[in-house]
Amino acid sequence: MNTHPILQFLNEAQQNAVTCDAPALLVLAGAGSGKTRVLVHRMAWLISECGLSPHALLAVTFTNKAAHEMRGRIEDLLGRPAGAMWVGTFHGLAHRLLRAHARDAGLDENFQILDSDDQLRIVKRVVREMGLDENEWQPKQAQWFISARKDDGQRPQDIKHNGDLFTATMTSIYSHYEQACRQSSLVDFAELLLRAYELLRDNEHLRTHYQNRFRHVLVDEFQDTNAIQYRWIKLISGNTSAITIVGDDDQSIYGWRGAKIENIHRFQQEYNDSETIRLEQNYRSTSTILQAANAVIANNNDRLGKNLWTSGDQGEPISLYAAFNEQEEARFIASRIQDYVNQGNNYRECAILYRSNAQSRVLEEALLQRGMPYRIYGGLRFFERAEIKDTLAYCRLIANRDDDAAFERVVNTPTRGLGQKSIEVVRDIARNHKITLWQAASKVVEENLLPARARNGLMTFQELVANMESETGEADLHELIDFVIEASGLLEMYLKEKGEKGLARKENLQELVSAAREFDIDQYLYDTELEAEEAGLPESADGESGLPVMEDEMPPLVAFLSHASLEAGEAQAEKYEDSVQLMTLHSAKGLEFPVVFLTGLEEKLFPHQMSMDDIDGLAEERRLCYVGITRAMKKLYLLHAEKRRLWGKETYPSISRFVREIPSSLIEEVRLNAQVSQPMFGTSSLMDSDQGPEGFQLGQMVEHPKFGHGVILNFEGSGPQARIQINFESVGPKTLVLAYAKLEPVMA
DNA sequence: GTCATAGTAATTTTT
DNA sequence: TTACTATGAC
Numbered sequence: 001m002n003t004h005p006i007l008q009f010l011n012e013a014q015q016n017a018v019t020c021d022a023p024a025l026l027v028l029a030g031a032g033s034g035k036t037r038v039l040v041h042r043m044a045w046l047i048s049e050c051g052l053s054p055h056a057l058l059a060v061t062f063t064n065k066a067a068h069e070m071r072g073r074i075e076d077l078l079g080r081p082a083g084a085m086w087v088g089t090f091h092g093l094a095h096r097l098l099r100a101h102a103r104d105a106g107l108d109e110n111f112q113i114l115d116s117d118d119q120l121r122i123v124k125r126v127v128r129e130m131g132l133d134e135n136e137w138q139p140k141q142a143q144w145f146i147s148a149r150k151d152d153g154q155r156p157q158d159i160k161h162n163g164d165l166f167t168a169t170m171t172s173i174y175s176h177y178e179q180a181c182r183q184s185s186l187v188d189f190a191e192l193l194l195r196a197y198e199l200l201r202d203n204e205h206l207r208t209h210y211q212n213r214f215r216h217v218l219v220d221e222f223q224d225t226n227a228i229q230y231r232w233i234k235l236i237s238g239n240t241s242a243i244t245i246v247g248d249d250d251q252s253i254y255g256w257r258g259a260k261i262e263n264i265h266r267f268q269q270e271y272n273d274s275e276t277i278r279l280e281q282n283y284r285s286t287s288t289i290l291q292a293a294n295a296v297i298a299n300n301n302d303r304l305g306k307n308l309w310t311s312g313d314q315g316e317p318i319s320l321y322a323a324f325n326e327q328e329e330a331r332f333i334a335s336r337i338q339d340y341v342n343q344g345n346n347y348r349e350c351a352i353l354y355r356s357n358a359q360s361r362v363l364e365e366a367l368l369q370r371g372m373p374y375r376i377y378g379g380l381r382f383f384e385r386a387e388i389k390d391t392l393a394y395c396r397l398i399a400n401r402d403d404d405a406a407f408e409r410v411v412n413t414p415t416r417g418l419g420q421k422s423i424e425v426v427r428d429i430a431r432n433h434k435i436t437l438w439q440a441a442s443k444v445v446e447e448n449l450l451p452a453r454a455r456n457g458l459m460t461f462q463e464l465v466a467n468m469e470s471e472t473g474e475a476d477l478h479e480l481i482d483f484v485i486e487a488s489g490l491l492e493m494y495l496k497e498k499g500e501k502g503l504a505r506k507e508n509l510q511e512l513v514s515a516a517r518e519f520d521i522d523q524y525l526y527d528t529e530l531e532a533e534e535a536g537l538p539e540s541a542d543g544e545s546g547l548p549v550m551e552d553e554m555p556p557l558v559a560f561l562s563h564a565s566l567e568a569g570e571a572q573a574e575k576y577e578d579s580v581q582l583m584t585l586h587s588a589k590g591l592e593f594p595v596v597f598l599t600g601l602e603e604k605l606f607p608h609q610m611s612m613d614d615i616d617g618l619a620e621e622r623r624l625c626y627v628g629i630t631r632a633m634k635k636l637y638l639l640h641a642e643k644r645r646l647w648g649k650e651t652y653p654s655i656s657r658f659v660r661e662i663p664s665s666l667i668e669e670v671r672l673n674a675q676v677s678q679p680m681f682g683t684s685s686l687m688d689s690d691q692g693p694e695g696f697q698l699g700q701m702v703e704h705p706k707f708g709h710g711v712i713l714n715f716e717g718s719g720p721q722a723r724i725q726i727n728f729e730s731v732g733p734k735t736l737v738l739a740y741a742k743l744e745p746v747m748a
Numbered sequence: 749g750t751c752a753t754a755g756t757a758a759t760t761t762t763t
Numbered sequence: 764t765t766a767c768t769a770t771g772a773c
Contacts, residue, residue: 063762091763115763189763224762256760356759358765378761415749566763586760608759624760647758648764 006044006077010037017277018042019049024271026222026264027246030308031293031630032284032592039220039246040070043085044077046216054085056215058236061089062224064567066590070220086214090229091189092566094196098187099554099562101206105199108185110400110558113565117384118405119143119188125408126176129431137169145170146177150190151226151258153197183436184404190228197232211238222247222267226258230266243271249304250297253586253624255616264304282308282630284592286315289636292662293629299661300619301699308630318636320659321670325643326359326600330366333597336637337580338370340595347373351581351593353628355606359599360582367580377583382569387494387505388512392564394484398469399557402436411437411461414493418461422454438462464488477556478516485509519560585628596632598625601640602653613733615699615711625658638667657714696724701746707731709746 007015014034017027018041029035043059046052061067071087086093095113102109114122123146124139149159156175161167181187187195200207217237219225222245225233237243245267252261268274282290290308297303323329337350352363360376367374382388390413396406411426412418429449430440441458444450450458468487472480485491494505581593585606600606606625611617629636640655659667696702700712710728715738722738 089763095763113763116761192763253760254762257762358758361765412749417749419749568763584760610759620760645764 004049006041006048010034010041011281013277013279013281014038014041017279018045020275020277021050022273022275023242024267024274025242025244026267026274026276027244027279028276028304028306029246029248029279030282030306031248031251031627032282033279033308034283035246035248035279036066036070036073036220038279039218039244040073040077042244043074043218047078052215054082056213057085057087057218058093058214058216059085059087059218059220060093060233061087061220064089064092066220067092089566090225090232091192094192094232095562095566097196097199098192101199101203104203104206105195107187107195108400110555111185111187112396112400112403112406112558113192113562114181114186114188114405115384115565115568116143116189117389118186118409121408122180122186122405123173123177125404125427126173126180129427130173130176132169132173137173142170142173142177146174147188147190148258149174150188150194151228153194153228153231155194180404183434184402185400186403186405193228193232197228197235200232200235207235207238210236211241214241216242216244218244218246220246223249223252223261223264224254224259225263227260227263230260230263234270248306250300250306250623251589251627253589253620253627255620278306280306280308282310283312284633285310285630286313286634288315288317288666289629289632292318292636292666293626295663295666296622296629296658296661297626299698300622301615316635317668318638318662318666319670320638320667321640322655323639323641326362326641326645327366329599329639329641330363333363333599333637333639334366334370334372336597337372337595345594347578347580349594350597351583351588351591351595351631352597352599353583353585353588353631354599355585355608355624357584359605363582363599373577373579374582375577375579377581377587382508382511382515383564384568385505385508387490387508388564390490391481391485391488391509391512392561394465394468394488394490395481395557396561397438397465398472398480398484399555399561401438401465404430404437407437407441410488411441412457414489416460417453417457419454422450422457425450425454426458476517477520477560478513480557481516482513485513516560519563520556585624588631589627592631592633594632594634595637596628596635597637597639598628599639600644601638601656601659602644603656604651604653605644605646606656606658612713613727615713615727618713619699622658625656638662696743696745702726702743703746704728704736705742707734710734 007018010018011034014037017025017038027035027038029038039059043057046057047054059067059070061070067088071082071085074085074087075082086096088096098105098107098111102111120139120143123143124134127134127137127139127142149155156171156178159167159171159174161171181191200210214236217233219233224247233243245264247264249261249264252259255261268276285293287310290310294307321329321332323332333352337347340350341347354360354363357378364374364376383392390410393406393409396403397410408423411423426437426440426444429435429443430437433440433443435443441462445455445459445462448455464487468480468484471487472483475483491506491509494509495502497505604612607618607621611621638659640653640659642652644651644653696712696715698712698714701709702712703709704726707726707728708730710726712724713727713733714725716723716725716735723735724738724741724743725733725735726743727733
């Protein structure tokens with residue numbers, strides 16, 4: 001056992017991962033195996049033992065939370081600030097690159113970032129301006145199309161539609177949308193990544209610079225990377241930098257968002273000198289819980305393979321409860337939590353997880369009824385609130401009059417007599433002259449193209465924005481925002497809202513001012529830190545190559561606006577109160593709780609209807625289930641309802657296949673009168689493997705005499721009753737009685 | 749410009 | 764069922 005301080009308290013696999021000197025390292029880290037710890041310790045190791053400067057490290061994560069945590073922990077470990085180290089999210093780092101080299105990236109210095117809300121507005125406008133029917137060509141769908149293509153690295157000209165009307169139209173919308181963004185100097189989230197990639201790809205000078213600078217690139221949650229992120233990582237690390245990726249193929253749950261689980265396989269192929277280290281010892285859960293998780297995930301194909309184990313106790317059995325309906329499910333949970341808390345524990349140790357947000361209401365009601373405190377994750381975040389976005393829209397116009405998204409948002413907020421008609425006139429002018437809305441508005445005013453009232457409204461608006469700028473020329477950021485809130489009339493408008501709402505909005509606006517004040521200070525501290533670090537590093541290539549360092553001259557307002565888009569803030573406050581935690585399975589990833597309730601374990605709900613028809617969707621649902629199970633430390637409850645109201649209709653769902661994939665020996669069924677017994681559901685349906693009755697396997701390709709080829713999705717029952725669900729290429733999913741189905745396996 | 753009503757669609761979410 | 768959008772009446 002190595003006793004180096006950095007390696008203390010790490011197990012052997014963790015130590016190997018920290019000290020590995022292969023040029024490319026893949027760490028397959030199971031749930032609860034100390035993934036972040038390894039990453040942080042490896043960075044500390046590289047700095048203190050391998051002599052790398054913090055300047056030469058690049059660490060990438062997906063969420064701001066993870067990035068902050070990583071930076072904090074590495075600074076703790078090193079005992080000093082690591083300002084010069086690039087630690088951030090893909091989007092944050094891409095943004096940083098684009099700010100530093102805006103010109104080379106073909107962007108305006110003052111470009112701003114669109115969040116998905118703003119993006120949708122622009123897409124909507126584009127669709128309308130193209131004269132397309134919004135019902136036939138839904139903006140939401142177009143937005144999705146554009147993002148998906150960008151995530152895949154495709155520009156409109158790269159897309160081949162082969163006469164396909166859908167693709168052709170969508171591509172055309174994409175193209176028009178791009179133009180609109182360019183005109184307004186706006187960049188959406190996917191664009192940040194794509195643009196940053198293209199910047200390095202097309203600019204050899206910059207590429208070489210960054211490849212030389214970053215001697216070691218580390219990526220967290222690698223299973224969540226999309227195509228363009230992978231390519232960006234490859235490009236920036238070049239052929240000479242070392243690379244460490246950490247991930248877990250079994251926890252890939254964002255395939256629907258463009259994440260490519262195959263990137264892990266690709267990495268192994270493309271870096272043929274790579275080494276793979278598995279972290280399989282789990283420090284979180286009881287062995288019962290781990291066995292259940294392992295059994296479920298074993299039903300997936302194409303895994304890299306990994307078996308979690310623990311040296312800990314077997315712990316309590318998993319409780320399975322069949323509720324009458326969703327209300328009863330909720331009441332049961334509430335009463336169990338009550339019992340748990342009465343034994344001297346805290347609410348915050350309990351988490352209720354569900355597949356879709358719609359399920360949360362009934363759960364909330366049950367908790368409310370008992371007066372139990374709870375907190376829901378997800379929902380509107382601070383910078384997404386209407387009042388905040390309105391205020392920031394004014395700020396964006398101060399920084400850049402050509403920001404059409406901001407213009408549209410507040411040109412008539414608060415109302416100043418500009419209805420749809422008037423705005424339509426402005427839009428027309430803008431489109432016909434290929435100018436921005438602000439420029440078009442000026443033209444409308446000058447040439448008197450609108451009735452007096454509307455014309456006055458436009459003039460007032462333009463003067464208002466101009467005044468805001470001149471009045472606050474020398475002011476600090478928070479003073480500017482304070483001024484905008486007042487002068488725009490937004491405060492007055494919101495205070496008129498009835499009930500508590502107006503007051504809450506006012507508080508949020510005040511909160512925005514304090515956020516701006518803190519941002520001023522942070523920004524100042526960060527800059528000085530950075531300079532100090534850079535100055536102390538003579539080997540830095542920045543000076544001699546004439547490349548700008550970072551954030552050299554970003555105006556505070558532009559910096560703050562970017563910050564607001566990139567870090568939407570916490571979803572809900574009051575996080576210090578002891579409360580039950582409610583969230584979707586997706587948002588539970590990365591968290592852990594002593595007691596976990598997995599709700600709605602029913603076919604069509606979990607696995608969800610929309611993911612049931614193909615084997616990939618099903619595999620992702622199963623991974624989601626794996627994530628859910630592995631959140632639990634001590635006690636896991638599985639719940640399903642026999643009757644559930646779904647969209648106003650009563651349904652009688654059957655128990656989720658995932659429950660049946662857990663060995664029955666790990667489960668005890670909770671009966672209504674609180675007695676406990678062994679599981680009762682059909683002895684044979686509780687199968688401990690993915691083996692079908694006749695040796696067929698889930699995901700296997702089979703041939704049916706009538707329906708042709710299809711993939712096996714599920715088995716139900718056994719004996720003469722046994723049925724099998726297959727997704728046929730010709731007719732889609734079908735459930736057949738196995739005994740009559742005359743299936744033949746098909747060799748791949 | 750605001751309010752009421754009808755119609756529609758309905759995972760998962762971060763940046 | 765609900766929640767959101769679009770439309771039409773005042």
